[in-house]
Amino acid sequence: MEFQYYLPVNLIFGREKVNRLGETASLYGKKALIVTGRNSTKKTGLLDRATDSLKKAGIETVLFDKVEQNPLTSTACQGAALSRASGCDVVVGIGGGSAMDSAKAIAFLSKNEGDISDYIFGKKVSDQALPIVLVPTTCGTGSEGNGFAVLSNPENHDKKSLRCNAIVPKASIIDPELMTTMPRHILASVGFDALCHNMEAFISRIGQPMTDILSAEGIRLLGKYLIRAYTDPADLDAWDHISWGSTLGGMVIHTAGVTAPHGMEHPASGLHNIVHGGGLAALTPAVYEESISGAPEKFALISRSLGGKNETDCVDQIRHLLAQLHLSTHLGEQGIQNGDIDWMVENCMKVSAAGIANHPVVFDREALRNIYRKAL
Template structure:
């Protein structure tokens, strides 16, 4: 029998130039906005000034929180929420990559739900309340514009884990491919591979269902087709549109199907050493998938074919070839991970990523996880 449930209440505004609608979308959601972003890129590009102008034109007042860093910290969430509360903000606008959008979601949640956000991250408490969020991604990988996840790291424990809540699904996500075209190649490669991993992992997940499978396969196809093209030719706007759509699809997929072992094992690495998420995935995914083919050979065969291969036997070689083409072939050792880190990461993996490990086609034990980490170093 065909039975499934799917719920994702997000309003996507997708297309070149759609960032011009930011003011109109904001005024429908609130009167005073907190703009959440990083320290420099949105200022250098002129996007921050554009957003401020559009808000002023639509009589939405605003204040700025520009302290988001890669792999955002829970302490940053607290600081942003305190500012939002003090300023009487009633809508949060996240502008930038996944870190900025995730931080915006966390701030939107924390502003309404005071106390220790880790209680909600680890499901000791529950709330379905948050301020409305507008997501404006400037990278094509995180997919955070299409789900109710906000990844954050607790600096006291180094636990990197997602806050998951329907209330932080963006009330409006404005995806404008024109905002992506100046991405440095090194960043593009990492975020693009993250998008591909979202769709591959959602496809492989034991929680996959008919709608997520459709989305995942299209996400893989579009990522495989477009990432290399924009990497070689940043002026290829058609491919930028495909890659942005692939990123959004990947975010939607994992909202329902979740992630599997690559993300589950990467989070302890970037939580511990603050490495670039996409590079951590590039180091881990091929090694993990080598150990996983037997669990779902037919699914890996389809991934291989979408990457230009023949069957499950050449799936991992095709992924490695793909990574080489975008200069992303790497190891955990090259990212600063040492053998001495393995025991902590493996134990932390089962603490923060138990669900992702359980969703994988082959469910790895603690010793399996340690062995794979060592192999990836």
């Protein structure tokens, strides 16, 4: 048995831990670029709380609040320009996965010249970025626990992640109480995304003992507590567990990667800007129906964690969970058309080749095309 596991992030987990933002960020800089979305952190008052905490710790702040649902490479460039012009020396990302991924990309571009797509596709490499502190407000992407930043290129619709240890956050403050302001439909979407991260890392061909342990626990936690939080938003114990399950999902994909469901979803949301969790909800059952034979023991564990018996009812359990979350859907309902399938297949092989190769059953183009049709 040989493996390597390296993930240099300080995880600060617990209720009211957001109050430690100022003291935490002060370890890394004196002038912070706050990266967030356009509305939610303002409506909840979190942006004001965060700014006050930073200022009390002696940190100047500059606000960048332009992040969209599926963050764009052009938005990251705009944020980095502001960071450089303002002389920021630390980046604080506050919000969901889009805000956190944008914060990472901005921190990277603040220290590196050129087209970020060249770094995303490995034409250029760098191990430099401004230090990053993250505060997630959704329990979905797990971006607080890895070195990935998923971005969409508005010019060619490529949706792919920048990946390097330089953008692993120096610290992430995971405060489950911040998650409780999410609308239920957002919780359903991001919660299923978190489950998918854990499931995909668990079945990945490049998984290893540490990721197997962590992802199995993430699947268990989300399988047990996601519906509880969805049904009763006042259940803080459930929020604790699904927040941790989400972070685990982010951690394991840093090492084991994602597989075919994410690989096939990125072309769909890159092309039509659909909600990521909705795309996964449409694709995951269709993908897994063609995948059980590649890792039956692992699909059996997934099924049991979701209330099933073995690998034969794994897909049924996933569909049942989606129904409980009112997230049963098809790609066609989200604007994907039959005429998009050939483009998505080719784009999948371009942007998601690693995820397709790491899946327990490796799909060729015709298999991908058939799965897209089933999910349509």
